[in-house]
Amino acid sequence: MEGGFDFAILIRNAPFLWGGMVLTLQLTGLAVAGGLALGLVLAVLRLSRIPFVPALVAGYVNFLRSMPLILAIFWFYTLIPKLTGQSVSSFYSVLIAFILFEAAYYSEIIRAGISSVRRGQIAAALALGLSNAQAMRYVVLPQAIRTMIPVLLTQSIVMLQDTSLVYVVGLRDFLTTADIVAGRDSRPVELYMFVALTFLVVCFSASRLVNRLRRRYAL
Amino acid sequence: MGWPIAARLGGTLLLAATALAAPASHALAQDGPVMKRIAETKTLNIGHRDASPPLSFIGQDGKAQGYSIDICLKIAEATKEELKLDKLEVKFIPLTPQTRIPLLTAGTVDIICESSTHTLGRSRQVSFLNTTFLTGSKLLVRKNSGIKRIEDLTGKVLVGALGGTNERAAQVEIDKKGIKIKGGEIVKVKDNAQAMLNMEQGRADAFTSDDVVLFGLASLAKNPAEWEVVGPYFSYDPYGMIIPRNNDDWRLLGNKTITMLVRSGELHAIYKKWFEPGPSNINYPMSERLRENLELIALPD
Amino acid sequence: MGSYRWNWPILLADPYYGWIVSGFGNTCLIAVLAWIIAFPLGSAIGIARTTELRPLRFAGTAYVEVFRNIPLLAQMFLWYFVVPELLPQDWGRWVKRDMPYPQFLTSVLCLGLYTASRVAEQVRSGLEAIPRGQHHAGLAMGLTPAQVYRYVRLPVAFRIIIPSLTSDFLGVFKNSSLALTIGVLELTSQARQIEEYTFAAFEAFATATLLYCAVTGIVILAMRQVERRTRIPGTIAIGTQ
Numbered sequence: 202m203e204g205g206f207d208f209a210i211l212i213r214n215a216p217f218l219w220g221g222m223v224l225t226l227q228l229t230g231l232a233v234a235g236g237l238a239l240g241l242v243l244a245v246l247r248l249s250r251i252p253f254v255p256a257l258v259a260g261y262v263n264f265l266r267s268m269p270l271i272l273a274i275f276w277f278y279t280l281i282p283k284l285t286g287q288s289v290s291s292f293y294s295v296l297i298a299f300i301l302f303e304a305a306y307y308s309e310i311i312r313a314g315i316s317s318v319r320r321g322q323i324a325a326a327l328a329l330g331l332s333n334a335q336a337m338r339y340v341v342l343p344q345a346i347r348t349m350i351p352v353l354l355t356q357s358i359v360m361l362q363d364t365s366l367v368y369v370v371g372l373r374d375f376l377t378t379a380d381i382v383a384g385r386d387s388r389p390v391e392l393y394m395f396v397a398l399t400f401l402v403v404c405f406s407a408s409r410l411v412n413r414l415r416r417r418y419a420l
Numbered sequence: 421m422g423w424p425i426a427a428r429l430g431g432t433l434l435l436a437a438t439a440l441a442a443p444a445s446h447a448l449a450q451d452g453p454v455m456k457r458i459a460e461t462k463t464l465n466i467g468h469r470d471a472s473p474p475l476s477f478i479g480q481d482g483k484a485q486g487y488s489i490d491i492c493l494k495i496a497e498a499t500k501e502e503l504k505l506d507k508l509e510v511k512f513i514p515l516t517p518q519t520r521i522p523l524l525t526a527g528t529v530d531i532i533c534e535s536s537t538h539t540l541g542r543s544r545q546v547s548f549l550n551t552t553f554l555t556g557s558k559l560l561v562r563k564n565s566g567i568k569r570i571e572d573l574t575g576k577v578l579v580g581a582l583g584g585t586n587e588r589a590a591q592v593e594i595d596k597k598g599i600k601i602k603g604g605e606i607v608k609v610k611d612n613a614q615a616m617l618n619m620e621q622g623r624a625d626a627f628t629s630d631d632v633v634l635f636g637l638a639s640l641a642k643n644p645a646e647w648e649v650v651g652p653y654f655s656y657d658p659y660g661m662i663i664p665r666n667n668d669d670w671r672l673l674g675n676k677t678i679t680m681l682v683r684s685g686e687l688h689a690i691y692k693k694w695f696e697p698g699p700s701n702i703n704y705p706m707s708e709r710l711r712e713n714l715e716l717i718a719l720p721d
Numbered sequence: 722m723g724s725y726r727w728n729w730p731i732l733l734a735d736p737y738y739g740w741i742v743s744g745f746g747n748t749c750l751i752a753v754l755a756w757i758i759a760f761p762l763g764s765a766i767g768i769a770r771t772t773e774l775r776p777l778r779f780a781g782t783a784y785v786e787v788f789r790n791i792p793l794l795a796q797m798f799l800w801y802f803v804v805p806e807l808l809p810q811d812w813g814r815w816v817k818r819d820m821p822y823p824q825f826l827t828s829v830l831c832l833g834l835y836t837a838s839r840v841a842e843q844v845r846s847g848l849e850a851i852p853r854g855q856h857h858a859g860l861a862m863g864l865t866p867a868q869v870y871r872y873v874r875l876p877v878a879f880r881i882i883i884p885s886l887t888s889d890f891l892g893v894f895k896n897s898s899l900a901l902t903i904g905v906l907e908l909t910s911q912a913r914q915i916e917e918y919t920f921a922a923f924e925a926f927a928t929a930t931l932l933y934c935a936v937t938g939i940v941i942l943a944m945r946q947v948e949r950r951t952r953i954p955g956t957i958a959i960g961t962q
Contacts, residue, residue, distance in 0.1 A: 267937030384613025583917030
């Protein structure tokens with residue numbers, strides 16, 4: 202390549218890139234927390250016996266799961282201000298999009314986790330005189346959580362990667378900061394490789410950790 | 421070749437001048453919520469761009485800066501004075517062409533200070549302050565490419581930012597003149613920076629945008645001497661700061677500040693700071709047209 | 722909704738209608754072509770990860786880890802902006818200048834290779850779900866290891882991973898929207914462009930969303946039939962969604 206590589210550019214722009222990284226981590230943290238909370242509610246509603254509610258929840262989950270995330274980001278980004286007339290910063294509009302979107306995925310994982318506990322065990326717990334809530338608390342959830350956690354973590358790693366999509370609305374996440382520097386100084390090779398390597402290291406280590414957890418807590 | 425454009429420019433200038441005088445005579449003054457909001461929150465939210473040097477861009481230090489930003493900072497000072505605030509916090513909000521209008525109408529930003537063309541279509545949605553900059557669509561090409569005008573693009577790749585006025589103007593021109601560009605379509609990318617990346621890497625032969633944007637990008641390129649901006653204008657783009665509609669007090673304050681800046685010569689100094697030759701060596705001296713336009717908006721008290 | 726002014730007919734007006742149609746066509750074409758790369762390649766890598774050969778297993782694992790731990794968007798940029806710069810000059814020039822439909826083909830390649838890593842995981846988990854006894858039985862009957870794969874393990878594995886492969890195909894279909902970042906005018910970017918020209922954001926995005934949902938729905942219904950026909954009695958489908 203003309204002019205060779207200039208990796209010092211990464212050092213010169215380190216504070217700016219770090220700012221992007223902070224936003225990426227914040228967004229991931231908040232979206233995972235919000236997504237888990239909402240996902241849990243959705244999963245419980247979906248497994249409930251309230252009329253129509255499970256079907257509604259299923260509709261919501263399937264609807265969001267058939268939409269590309271990038272489109273969901275645009276929806277919220279363009280439409281929240283237009284529809285509500287409220288000022289919503291791009292960070293919050295993207296955060297809302299992520300929470301609603303991830304909740305659909307999390308709820309499916311949680312539901313699968315709860316459903317994976319054999320019905321016989323619940324029957325046995327009830328026969329032992331435990332209440333419904335107690336059976337859930339002492340029998341179902343401890344097992345369900347063990348099967349869920351690795352999958353939830355894996356989904357969260359995917360989510361960390363997906364935060365790079367906020368690039369399309371110009372929110373300055375890690376990839377966008379790199380993109381700005383890449384465009385400004387015309388150094389795409391160095392910057393994009395740096396982003397890819399950073400994600401590779403972070404996500405690979407995280408998935409190793411998940412594997413270890415999986416083995417340790419496997420039933 | 422310059423003549424029809426000059427005529428159009430002259431005509432538009434006249435129109436602009438009459439448009440300036442018109443609102444006072446028949447429109448009812450409307451004081452919108454912006455000034456009130458600024459007074460209450462003691463914050464001014466300025467919308468800016470990431471990569472429109474030297475008008476509005478992120479510098480090496482990661483901060484918003486540029487010609488438009490400097491003018492808006494003056495407006496911020498005037499606002500603080502007008503509202504008699506002890507302090508006024510200025511917040512910078514990065515915008516894209518897709519988000520600027522929704523975020524402005526929603527009240528997320530109070531004023532957009534970047535490189536927006538004042539168009540009739542946009543005026544239906546938003547309000548513009550007086551024109552503080554004049555430009556138009558041209559092409560950025562490599563010096564040795566042999567491309568001198570849009571007609572030379574037969575069999576070449578043309579790139580532009582998705583949704584910009586330039587890309588549309590170029591499309592109209594291409595259709596009108598029956599130019600067959602490579603791939604049959606303009607390559608539409610996310611923003612100017614990415615278009616420039618396409619140029620740097622030799623993927624595209626020409627990049628259409630406002631000439632000042634092109635000069636700015638070329639001056640920031642790895643090797644500025646490689647690039648040149650060519651062609652007669654195929655669109656005419658007067659820039660102005662954007663504010664929400666129906667905020668006559670805010671608009672008046674903005675225009676008043678600009679007028680004062682012109683009269684005191686400060687605006688010319690700001691222009692000099694960013695353009696002659698400017699920190700990025702863009703070297704885009706103030707055109708006679710802009711000079712005259714500024715004289716037109718320097719209304720007497 | 723405030724002051725939003727509806728304008729549904731705009732979508733049928735020229736040129737917007739044509740934009741939606743061509744965007745939708747591009748989206749489908751990218752997804753199908755990427756799947757044509759992803760399915761055989763992913764299957765091969767998945768198989769490699771279950772063989773006894775260490776180098777093959779290592780290569781397969783490395784492929785999967787690299788491709789699934791880098792955000793797809795970053796991969797898109799790597800293929801489009803970085804790889805041509807690292808190639809020998811003549812090749813790089815060819816990719817950038819003479820290759821037809823550069824943005825389109827780059828996004829197909831990128832999506833195909835990325836999705837292959839996901840397919841590989843499904844195939845591997847399918848193969849590993851088959852009791853080892855079947856493998857040994859095959860060998861005992863005098864089949865070569867290759868024949869065991871061909872006639873015993875793969876037919877079973879593919880039948881049990883159909884549901885997860887379906888969701889991977891839907892994944893590639895949805896992920897094709899990322900092609901817009903390097904300048905492909907697919908469905909999502911056409912919706913944006915219409916929004917840009919007309920300010921009819923709601924109508925444009927709703928149409929795009931409906932089209933995505935429609936395709937997803939049709940694929941799911943069709944694959945349910947396929948699953949029903951190919952289900953192995955006494956087993957349940959496995960694999961991650």
